[in-house]
Amino acid sequence: MDESGHAASDARRRLAKARRVVIKLGTSVVTGTNAALHTDNLTLLAGSVTTLKREGRQVVLVSSGAVGFGATRLGLNRARLSDVVVRQACAAVGQSLLMHAYEQLFRPGDVKIAQVLLTEDDFTDRRRYSALRQTMEKLLKLGVLPIVNENDTVSTAELEYLEGGQGRVFSDNDRLAALV
Secondary structure, rough: OOHEEEEEHHHHHHHHHOOOOEEOOOOHHHHHHOEEOOOHHHHHHHHHHHHHOOOOOOEEEEOOHHHHHHHHHEEEEEEHOOHHHHHHHHHHHHHHHHHHHHHHHHHHHHHEEEEEEEEOOHHHHHHHHHHHHHHHHHHHOOEEEEEEEEEEOOHHHHHHHHHHHOOOOOOOHHHHHOOO
């Protein structure tokens, strides 16, 4: 077995023993080419998450896709998304659509979900971080699946990165998933 095969095998062993699993979904996993719900991907995901939870694992889902859903709902094309404020408005509209989709996907497996919208300040301010940590721990203890997304309506860091294409190394909730 080559080095990459050993690494994959080792990763599978660690995952099999993990008590808590964080799953990060980028926009392309959540939405198709026309920014509609990627039902096949998400149905498989819902089944996998349900299985993990039945095995006694704690699962956190970090999801993108709100801007795309909002843009579709508002009938905006990609050219109209060049403005940060337009993307913030799309995120505000799309976030509720995204959570509704997750509710429909997870309801058949009786998986209870919670929306957790975060900004970078929630990790850098000691009091906010403490409140976030306590809330996340309580949700997990109650058997709830926290679905985390950056609060793009008030947080512009990721949206500005996507506009300029330079600067930050992480985007599409990569940094958020790492912090969670």
